[in-house]
Amino acid sequence: MKIIGTGRSHPSLVVTNDMLSQILDTSDEWITTRTGIKERRVISTENLEDLSIDAAKKALADANMDAKDLDYIICANVVNEYICPAMSCIIQGAIGATCPCFDLNGACVGFIYALEIAESFYRSGKYKNILVVCAEEPSRMVNWHDRTASVLFGDGAGAVVLTEGDNIKATKMSASCNWDRLYQKHELQYSPFNKKPNSNLPLVMHGQDVFKFATRAAIKDISHVMKETGYQPDEIKHYLIHQANLRIINNIKEYLNQPDEKFPLNIQKYGNTSSASLPILLDETNKEGRLQRGDLIVMSAFGSGFVSGACILEW
Ligand code: COA
Numbered sequence: 379m380k381i382i383g384t385g386r387s388h389p390s391l392v393v394t395n396d397m398l399s400q401i402l403d404t405s406d407e408w409i410t411t412r413t414g415i416k417e418r419r420v421i422s423t424e425n426l427e428d429l430s431i432d433a434a435k436k437a438l439a440d441a442n443m444d445a446k447d448l449d450y451i452i453c454a455n456v457v458n459e460y461i462c463p464a465m466s467c468i469i470q471g472a473i474g475a476t477c478p479c480f481d482l483n484g485a486c487v488g489f490i491y492a493l494e495i496a497e498s499f500y501r502s503g504k505y506k507n508i509l510v511v512c513a514e515e516p517s518r519m520v521n522w523h524d525r526t527a528s529v530l531f532g533d534g535a536g537a538v539v540l541t542e543g544d545n546i547k548a549t550k551m552s553a554s555c556n557w558d559r560l561y562q563k564h565e566l567q568y569s570p571f572n573k574k575p576n577s578n579l580p581l582v583m584h585g586q587d588v589f590k591f592a593t594r595a596a597i598k599d600i601s602h603v604m605k606e607t608g609y610q611p612d613e614i615k616h617y618l619i620h621q622a623n624l625r626i627i628n629n630i631k632e633y634l635n636q637p638d639e640k641f642p643l644n645i646q647k648y649g650n651t652s653s654a655s656l657p658i659l660l661d662e663t664n665k666e667g668r669l670q671r672g673d674l675i676v677m678s679a680f681g682s683g684f685v686s687g688a689c690i691l692e693w
Contacts, residue, residue, distance in 0.1 A: 379493075379500045379508070380543025381691070383441025384661035386536045387432035388648070391422040395529070402525040409529050414624025418532030418649035420517045426458045429535040430465060430513035431472040433657075437509065438473065440664075441539035448539075449505035451479035452495060454488025454512040454653040456682075457519060457564070469511055485560075486620055486681030487551070488512050488653030489536070490689055494549040496540050511537040514652035519562050521580035530622070532649035536657025547674075548603040549689040552595060559587045560682040592622060592680040593629045599688035600634070600678050607690055611636055613674055614690070616663065620679035621645035621655045630678070642668065652681070669693045 394417040395406035409415055421429075430453065438445055453466035460468070466479035484491035492510040499505045516531035565578035596619065604611065611634045619627045624645055631641055642663045651658060656677055663669055673693040680686040 379497050379540040380545035381538045382541050383437045383439070383443065383539035384537070384657065384664045385433045385436025385438075385440055386534065386658045386661040387429040387436070388419040388534050389421045389424050389429065391420050392417050393420045398529055401522070402528065404525045404529055412625070413530060414643070414645045415530065415649045416646045419534055421515055421533045426513050426515045426533070426535070427465060427468045427472070429533070430469050430511050433513070433535040433537040434469050434473050434509060434511050437537035437539045441541075443507060443539055445473040445475040448475045448477045448507050448509050450477050450496070450499060450508045451475060452492045452508065452510050453479070453481045454484055454492050454510070455481050456483055456485060456514060456516070456652055458513065458515060465513060466511070475509070484653060484681075485683055485685055486622065486650070486652045486655065487679040487685045487687045489656040490549065490677060490679050490687035491551065493546060493689055494551060494687070497546045497549065500540075500542060506542050508540045509537065510540065510657070511535060512653040512657050514654045516581070516650070516652055519581045524580070526585055527581050527583045530650050532651050534648060534651040534654045534658055536654045536661055538657055538660065545692040547690040547692060548606045549687065550599045550602040550606070551685070551687040552599060553683055553685045556587070556591070556684050557682070558582075559584045559591070559684065589623065589626060591684045592626050592686075595680045595684065595686035596626070596630050596678045596688070597633050599686050600630070600676055603676065603688050603690045609674060609690060614676050615640065615673040616669070616675045617641050618656055618659050618663070618675060618677045620650075620681070621648065621659060622650045622680070653679075655679070
């Protein structure tokens with residue numbers, strides 16, 4: 379497949395590090411030096427579905443495609459207000475599409491999962507035009523009294539439209555279960571038959587373990603797709619890395635021995651927007667005119683699970 383349109387949507391509220399230091403025992407200096415984040419967008423009056431629909435419409439307009447011509451919609455999402463129906467179904471109705479759709483929860487790796495699934499759907503011969511929307515609201519998962527995790531995340535949505543092409547050169551997905559390093563349980567309805575205590579706890583994160591996993595996994599996945607395709611690091615024009623922590627991105631950059639300009643960044647503005655991070659970064663890089671036809675792009679993401687993934691595509 380190939381990507382022919384990109385779009386993104388952000389909540390209107392900008393929450394700066396200084397604003398966080400009013401409510402948490404933290405500082406702009408700590409957050410900036412440890413993470414690279416200066417501010418993030420956080421949902422206040424909007425709904426996540428509004429952002430998803432907006433990003434989807436922008437990607438369709440960019441692709442010059444009518445929603446009626448879509449053959450599938452995949453929405454990557456960890457949590458939203460609806461347990462059912464799927465967010466993709468809400469998007470489908472709002473944009474006027476008639477195709478089937480489903481949601482996937484690939485944590486922060488949802489975008490690369492979706493690309494790999496879209497590519498497999500296309501290869502099956504049944505589907506040609508696929509919309510991928512990544513929509514995330516981690517601000518509703520973290521404990522806003524806990525300075526360790528809450529400062530890292532932001533909300534947002536990113537989308538791409540894919541159609542037939544030979545531009546996805548390789549994908550590599552990985553999973554290694556370490557669920558208790560980064561997880562959240564949510565409360566379900568009361569059942570008279572269920573004897574287990576209910577739990578409704580905010581996100582639990584063991585930051586240093588996640589940091590080490592992320593760095594190792596990204597290097598391993600990127601090396602895998604490079605080896606599979608035979609491309610050398612110098613041949614890649616853009617490395618789009620999940621915007622979780624600037625220090626993780628710098629470690630990957632050092633390992634690959636590649637210059638700063640190949641690593642677009644927006645972590646300073648948006649923090650970690652989970653699966654929306656990569657399509658938002660892709661859209662920004664695209665709209666800034668930095669992508670030329672034929673450019674090779676590596677993307678890499680990692681997240682709760684642990685899961686990780688990387689891909690190489692030609693623009
Ligand atoms: N403000 C100020 N101090 C903070 C803080 C904050 N927001 N969060 C933690 N601290 C404190 C800690 O309590 C600790 O204090 P102590 O030394 O008195 O015990 C100190 O800062 C160092 O904490 P530590 O956890 O060792 O910092 P770190 O350098 O590992 O950075 C993270 C913490 C969370 C930024 C880092 O581990 C990280 O980014 N991990 C990956 C997380 C991630 O990407 N998650 C999503 C993956 S998709």
